[in-house]
Amino acid sequence: MATARFADYVQRDSRSHGMNLRWTFPPYPVGWVSRETLRGYVEGNDPISGVPLTEEIFLALTEPLTEAEKNYKPEKRPERPRLLEPATEADLHRFFLESGWTDGLPIILPTEERVAEMLTGTDRDPQEFVGMMSVTTHEERLQYTVERVAVNAVMAGAKPEHFPVILALGASGRPSMPSSTTSFASMMVVNGPIRDEIGMNYGLGALSPVNYANSVIGRAWTLMSINLGDVRPGATFTASTGTTINYNNMCCAENEELSVWEPFHVRKGYKAEESTVSLFRGWTILGFNTGPAQRMLEVVKGISGPFGASFTFVIDPLVAKGLKKEGYDDPMKFSEWLVNNMEIRFKSPEMNNFVVVGGEMNPMWVVTDFSYFQSVVIDPWIPKAGVKKDARPLRMPEAVACKDGSCGISH
Amino acid sequence: MAKNNSKITVLDPGGQPSGIFGRRLNVDSPMFAIHDPVYQPRDTAEALGAMKMAPRLDSLEGKTVYLVNTGFAGAKEFMEELQDWLAQNRPSVKTELRHKKTSMFTDDPELWAEIKKNGDAVVFGVGG
Numbered sequence: 001m002a003t004a005r006f007a008d009y010v011q012r013d014s015r016s017h018g019m020n021l022r023w024t025f026p027p028y029p030v031g032w033v034s035r036e037t038l039r040g041y042v043e044g045n046d047p048i049s050g051v052p053l054t055e056e057i058f059l060a061l062t063e064p065l066t067e068a069e070k071n072y073k074p075e076k077r078p079e080r081p082r083l084l085e086p087a088t089e090a091d092l093h094r095f096f097l098e099s100g101w102t103d104g105l106p107i108i109l110p111t112e113e114r115v116a117e118m119l120t121g122t123d124r125d126p127q128e129f130v131g132m133m134s135v136t137t138h139e140e141r142l143q144y145t146v147e148r149v150a151v152n153a154v155m156a157g158a159k160p161e162h163f164p165v166i167l168a169l170g171a172s173g174r175p176s177m178p179s180s181t182t183s184f185a186s187m188m189v190v191n192g193p194i195r196d197e198i199g200m201n202y203g204l205g206a207l208s209p210v211n212y213a214n215s216v217i218g219r220a221w222t223l224m225s226i227n228l229g230d231v232r233p234g235a236t237f238t239a240s241t242g243t244t245i246n247y248n249n250m251c252c253a254e255n256e257e258l259s260v261w262e263p264f265h266v267r268k269g270y271k272a273e274e275s276t277v278s279l280f281r282g283w284t285i286l287g288f289n290t291g292p293a294q295r296m297l298e299v300v301k302g303i304s305g306p307f308g309a310s311f312t313f314v315i316d317p318l319v320a321k322g323l324k325k326e327g328y329d330d331p332m333k334f335s336e337w338l339v340n341n342m343e344i345r346f347k348s349p350e351m352n353n354f355v356v357v358g359g360e361m362n363p364m365w366v367v368t369d370f371s372y373f374q375s376v377v378i379d380p381w382i383p384k385a386g387v388k389k390d391a392r393p394l395r396m397p398e399a400v401a402c403k404d405g406s407c408g409i410s411h
Numbered sequence: 412m413a414k415n416n417s418k419i420t421v422l423d424p425g426g427q428p429s430g431i432f433g434r435r436l437n438v439d440s441p442m443f444a445i446h447d448p449v450y451q452p453r454d455t456a457e458a459l460g461a462m463k464m465a466p467r468l469d470s471l472e473g474k475t476v477y478l479v480n481t482g483f484a485g486a487k488e489f490m491e492e493l494q495d496w497l498a499q500n501r502p503s504v505k506t507e508l509r510h511k512k513t514s515m516f517t518d519d520p521e522l523w524a525e526i527k528k529n530g531d532a533v534v535f536g537v538g539g
Contacts, residue, residue, distance in 0.1 A: 001536030010538055017432065018459040030537045031484025038485070038492045054496065061476070061532045062468050069464055074456070077428035086418040101424050110422045133426065137445050137516065138433045140456070142426025151422045173448030180446075181539075228426040281446075371443070 001057075003028035004047045012235060016139060018074045022060035024053060077140060082147075083112075096155075100232060103222050103247060107155040118150040121163030123383045126150070131173040133229040136236050144170065144228045152227055156220035160388040161198045162213055164381035165190060166220045168277050172376050175229035176221045177246045178281070179237045185245035185283055187312070187370050188221060188252075189355050191265035192275030194378055195253040197387045202253035204359025204399035207314070209248075212396050218251025243284065250314075252357050258317035259356035260324045261331055268375050275378040280312050280353070282370035290364045292322050293334065297341055300367060310351040312370040316358035319365045359399055430456040436517040445516040474531035475505045479522070482515040486537045493534075 002010045005028035014021040025048045026041040046053050087095065092109055096102050108114065119126050124146045132141035149170040153163055169188065176186040190200055201211035209215055231237045239246075256263045256272075265276040286303045289295055300311060320331075328334035335349035353372045358364070434452040436444055444450035468474060478494055480486045487510060494506045507530065511519050515538075526533050 001534060002538030006539035017454075018462050019464055021464070024534075024536075026489065026537060028539065029484075030486065030489050030539070033485065035488060035492065038489050039496070041489065042492045042496045054493075054500070057534060058471060061534075062470060064467055065464055072464075074460060076456070080423050080425045080427055082422060083420050084423055086420045088416055088418055090415075092419070092421055096424075109419070110424065111419055112422065115422050131448075132429050132431060133448070134433060136433065137451070141429045141431045141433070141453075143429040143431075144426040147422070148424065148426060151424045155424060178446045184446075223424070227424040230426065373443075373447070374449070 001026065003030055005029070007048045009235070009238070013138060015072075016074055018072065020069055020072045024056045024060060025049070026053060101223075101227055102155065103219065103226065105219075107223075108157050110151040110154040114154045115147065115150050118154050118158070118160055118163055119147065121150075121160030121383070121388045122146065122167060122381050124167070124381065130167060130170045133170075133173050133175050133225070134236070135175045135177060135179040135225060135229040135231050137179075139230065139236055141173075142228055142230050148228065149224065152223040153216075153220045156216045156223050158216040158220050159390065159394065161390070161393065162217050162220070164275075164378050164387065165194065165198070165217050165277055166224075167381040168376040168378040169217075169221045169279075170224055170228070171381075172277075172279060172374060174279055174281075174373065175225035175231075176249045177225050177229075177231065177237070177239070179231075179239065181238050181240045182283060183239035183241050183243045184281055185243045185249070185370075186221070187245075187250035187280040187314075187368065188218065189264060189278045189280070189357075190217075190251075190253040190275070190378075191256065191263050191270075191278065191375075192378070193273060194275035194382070194387065195256075197389070199393060199395045200253040202255040202357055203258075204361060206252040206255070206357045206359075207250055210396060210399075212394055214251045214253075215248065218248035221249050221251070222246060245284070255317050255356050255358060258360060260317075260320050261329075261354070261356065264353075264355050265375055267331070268372075270375060270377065275382075276375040277378060278355075278375040279373050280368075280370035281373055282310075282312070282368055285366050285368050286311070288364065288366040290362060291319075293326050293328070293337065296365065296367075297338055300338065301342055303367070310348075310369065310371050312353040312355065312368045312372065313365055314355050314357050314368065315365040316360060316363055317356050318358075318360050318363035320354075320356050322363055432456070432459060436514075438513075438518055438520065440517065442514065442516075468532055471501070471504045471532070473503055473505075475507060475529060477526045477530040477533040478506055478508045479526075479533060479535045480508065480510040481535055481538060482511050483538060489537050 001024045004025040007025050025046045046056050126147040128146045132143040134141045153166045178184045198213050200213045254264050266272050289299050331354035335352040339347040339349050432454040434454040478490045480490045494508050
C-alpha cells in the first residue's frame with residue numbers, strides 16, 4: 001500500500017524493478033491526520049481505482065496471477081545517442097528546456113566544437129568512464145564518461161580551467177539534489193592551490209553571485225545532477241517545496257589564507273598542496289549571527305533537536321580568529337565545548353564542521369544542518385601540463401581590498 | 412538582428428543506463444548510506460529480473476495476514492485502523508501487526524523469516 005499521491009511513482013518503481021505489483025492506494029496524506037480520517041480511508045475507496053479499499057486488498061491477495069504478472073519483464077531503458085538531431089539554435093534552446101535538461105536558465109549549447117574545447121581541460125580520454133549517479137535511492141543509475149561531463153560543463157557556461165573540479169564532482173557519483181520529499185540541498189567547498197588557479201572566490205561575497213568560477217562550477221553540479229542523475233520531477237524527483245540552494249549548491253572555496261585554523265581538507269587527512277572538493281548535504285541554512293562562542297552556543301541550542309546535532313558552520317575568518325583568542329586553536333576543541341554545553345542525548349563533536357569563508361567585513365557566521373560526506377581529490381583530473389587556462393582568463397571584478405583598518409567593524 | 416536559421420549539431424547531455432540499481436539497506440548499513448553512492452547496497456537488472464510475484468491464496472478464510480508498518484509517517488496508525496476494521500468485519504482472517512525494526516529503507520530478515528514461517532500473506536504499508 002502507498003498513498004494515492006505516490007501511485008505513479010511506486011507503480012513505475014515496481015515495474016522498473018521487474019514486477020508489476022498489486023497496489024492499493026489510500027488517500028493522501030496518511031501522516032499527521034486524525035484517527036477518524038484514517039478510519040475513513042480504510043472504510044472508503046481507493047481514489048485511483050474507485051474500488052473499496054478493503055475489497056481491493058482481498059482481491060490483491062486472492063485473485064490468481066495473470067500470465068502477464070507471472071512473466072513480467074522490465075523494459076530496458078534505451079541508450080542515449082551521442083549527438084542530437086541537427087536543429088536551429090532557437091529550437092535547440094527550446095528543446096533543452098522542454099526536455100527538462102536545464103535548470104530553467106539559459107544555457108550554452110554543447111556543440112561538438114565547444115565540448116572539444118572543454119575536453120582540453122583534462123588529459124583524460126573523452127570516453128573514459130567517470131561514474132554513475134541517480135537522484136533516487138532505488139532507480140537505475142546512469143553512467144557517464146568524461147565527454148558527457150564536458151557536455152554539462154559547457155551547458156553551465158564553464159571553461160576548461162574549471163573542468164577538473166567538475167570532473168571531481170562527477171567522480172563522486174553524488175548528485176547535488178538527491179530526491180526526497182523533504183528537499184535536500186548540498187554545499188561544495190574547494191580547498192588547495194586550484195582555488196587561485198581558476199579564480200574561485202573565498203573572500204568577500206564568496207556565497208553570492210559575484211564570481212564566475214563559483215557560479216559555473218556550482219551550476220555544473222546541478223546540471224549533472226539533472227542529466228546524469230536522472231531528475232524527472234514527480235517521476236524521480238520528489239522535493240515537495242524544493243530549495244533555491246539547488247541552483248548553485250553554495251559553491252565556494254575556503255579562505256585558507258585568512259583562516260587561523262588548518263584548512264578543512266587538511267583536517268580531513270589530505271595534504272595542504274592537494275586540491276580537493278568537499279561535499280556536504282542537508283536541507284537548509286538554520287540561522288546566522290555574529291560574534292563569539294557563547295553567541296554560537298545560544299543559537300544552536302535553540303535549533304538542535306532532542307537527539308543530537310550535526311551542523312556545518314560557514315564562518316568569516318574574523319570568527320575563527322575570535323574563537324582562537326578564546327582558546328580554540330582547533331575547531332574540534334570548539335565543537336567539543338559546543339556539544340558538551342548542549343542538552344542533547346548523543347554528543348558527537350566530530351559531526352560538526354567548520355569552513356572558513358568570507359572577506360572580514362563582519363564577524364559573521366551561518367549555521368546549516370549539513371553533514372559532511374566526502375572530499376574528492378581534484379588533481380588526478382588536472383592535465384599534466386597544469387590547469388588549462390585561456391591566454392586572458394575570464395575574471396569578474398575582485399572585491400576592493402580592505403587595507404584601512406576598518407575591517408571587522410559591523411555596520 | 413538577423414534570424415539565424417542554420418542548423419547546428421549538439422551533444423546529448425544525458426547519462427546512459429547502467430543496469431545497476433540502488434537497493435534497500437542491509438541490517439548493519441549506516442542510515443546515511445541510503446543515498447550514498449559509496450555505501451548503499453546495489454542490485455543488478457539481472458537479479459531484479461529473476462524475481463517473481465508470489466502465488467495468490469484461494470481465500471483469506473482462516474488465514475494469517477501480516478500487516479507490516481514500513482515506518483512512514485502515519486503508517487502505524489493506519490495499519491492499526493486496518494487491523495481493527497478486519498477484526499470487526501472479517502473476524503475469520505487472523506492478522507498480526509508488525510513494525511519494521513529500523514527504518515523504511517532497511518532490510519528486516521528476521522521479520523521476513525517470521526512471516527514466511529507463520530503467515531499466509533502480507534500487506535506492506537503505507538508508503539508515502
